[in-house]
Amino acid sequence: MDGDLDSRQTNRARAQRQPDMRRVVYRETHSSRAAVATVAAVLVMGLAGYGLLESAVHAIGQPAWLIEPQLAAERIVALPAGIPPLLLGASGGVVAMVGLFFLLNAVLPGRRARHVLNGTTLNGTGNSSAVVVDDEVIASALARSARLAANVTPEQVMVVVSRRQIIVNVRPTSGVPVAEAAVLAAVQDELSGMSLVPVPDVRVNISNVGVIGA
Amino acid sequence: MTATPSLLNRILLGILGLKLLAVGILLVLLATVPPVATWWHAWSGSAWRSVKQFFDNTRFPGRPESWLWIVMAFALVVLIGLMVAWIAQQGKGRSNLLVAEYDPGTVAGDVRISGGVAEQALKHALAERPDLAGATVATYDVQGSPALKIRLQPRQGVAPHLLAAEVSALVDALDQVVGKQTPVLIHIGAGARTRFSRAERVR
Numbered sequence: 147m148d149g150d151l152d153s154r155q156t157n158r159a160r161a162q163r164q165p166d167m168r169r170v171v172y173r174e175t176h177s178s179r180a181a182v183a184t185v186a187a188v189l190v191m192g193l194a195g196y197g198l199l200e201s202a203v204h205a206i207g208q209p210a211w212l213i214e215p216q217l218a219a220e221r222i223v224a225l226p227a228g229i230p231p232l233l234l235g236a237s238g239g240v241v242a243m244v245g246l247f248f249l250l251n252a253v254l255p256g257r258r259a260r261h262v263l264n265g266t267t268l269n270g271t272g273n274s275s276a277v278v279v280d281d282e283v284i285a286s287a288l289a290r291s292a293r294l295a296a297n298v299t300p301e302q303v304m305v306v307v308s309r310r311q312i313i314v315n316v317r318p319t320s321g322v323p324v325a326e327a328a329v330l331a332a333v334q335d336e337l338s339g340m341s342l343v344p345v346p347d348v349r350v351n352i353s354n355v356g357v358i359g360a
Numbered sequence: 361m362t363a364t365p366s367l368l369n370r371i372l373l374g375i376l377g378l379k380l381l382a383v384g385i386l387l388v389l390l391a392t393v394p395p396v397a398t399w400w401h402a403w404s405g406s407a408w409r410s411v412k413q414f415f416d417n418t419r420f421p422g423r424p425e426s427w428l429w430i431v432m433a434f435a436l437v438v439l440i441g442l443m444v445a446w447i448a449q450q451g452k453g454r455s456n457l458l459v460a461e462y463d464p465g466t467v468a469g470d471v472r473i474s475g476g477v478a479e480q481a482l483k484h485a486l487a488e489r490p491d492l493a494g495a496t497v498a499t500y501d502v503q504g505s506p507a508l509k510i511r512l513q514p515r516q517g518v519a520p521h522l523l524a525a526e527v528s529a530l531v532d533a534l535d536q537v538v539g540k541q542t543p544v545l546i547h548i549g550a551g552a553r554t555r556f557s558r559a560e561r562v563r
Binding site for chain 1: 362364366369370371372373374376377378379380381382383384385386387388389390391392394397400401404405408411412425427429430432433436437439440443444446447450451502503507514516517518519520521522524528531543544545546547548549550
């Protein structure tokens with residue numbers, strides 16, 4: 147009974163604390179290493195399992211399963227001898243590549259192609275809600291407004307959204323000029339409504355070559 | 361949003377990566393550069409001799425095996441256990457409860473509202489929108505307090521800020537019903553369903 151009361155009180159204390167939304171947003175805009183970590187753990191478990199088998203077999207005085215540990219150590223000491231150098235180099239390269247993969251996964255920031263929508267535009271919910279948008283969705287929304295401003299078909303507009311830059315490529319219909327300023331203004335207007343973090347710069351490219359029959 | 365230990369993951373992956381990289385580079389150097397081979401013979405030979413000496417010193421009295429093997433087996437069991445624990449930490453954090461509070465009212469007791477309430481209500485409210493190709497709602501446990509994650513898949517060309525404002529109005533209405541403000545993460549994403557579906561032309 148006492149334990150039940152205690153847990154209830156800690157639950158109440160926990161419920162009053164609000165989670166840190168910055169942390170949640172960070173988790174959402176950066177990729178998780180859960181899958182890579184699981185692969186690494188399984189790899190280590192496999193190696194350790196083999197080591198466990200051999201050392202247990204050795205401890206009870208039975209013959210080794212694959213290779214006697216002493217023999218293995220002696221072969222490792224003698225290494226460049228006893229194995230073709232090509233095979234040794236190739237296997238070393240493979241091991242180094244796997245190590246580099248894990249190391250880069252640990253060191254690189256791992257940003258996802260996502261932007262945070264600024265919370266101030268939301269009606270009243272303020273601090274406790276956050277909006278994260280895939281760059282692809284931003285691109286398709288901007289492409290729509292650029293298409294309406296330029297009066298072209300969807301196939302003639304291509305928008306590329308990266309972290310700090312947005313490039314709008316428009317191929318005008320042949321014979322119908324497209325006002326670059328109007329497209330830029332439309333895209334800027336849509337973008338200022340979103341108020342992304344970080345704020346990207348917009349560049350509009352109007353192609354020299356027109357499209358016939360669009 | 362989950363409680364995956366990101367810093368621990370980075371540290372452990374970094375250690376493993378560095379070790380594998382060092383071993384791999386050593387093997388490549390052994391195969392290609394002869395001076396490295398002579399250095400390796402000297403260094404590893406002396407190391408192996410001292411290890412062998414150590415094994416010889418730790419024999420069971422009257423038997424050829426060293427008790428060090430048992431210690432090693434035990435250490436490896438511990439290592440495997442730690443790895444299992446590490447895997448078990450990944451992706452934790454889904455929960456079932458939206459509200460769990462003690463209510464000292466006329467009838468004192470715990471009030472618990474399942475996360476299914478929010479999930480069903482929001483899903484139902486979002487299901488009829490023509491500008492969404494899909495919506496999922498999930499309850500998470502973030503640092504001990506419940507939070508909602510709403511994942512929306514709008515059709516092509518839908519303005520994300522307007523969609524977010526409308527959905528957060530829905531969330532406000534839900535907060536009124538539940539009587540408690542729940543932190544919400546709205547993720548507006550793209551997927552195969554949005555990529556190959558027709559554009560929304562009405563809005």
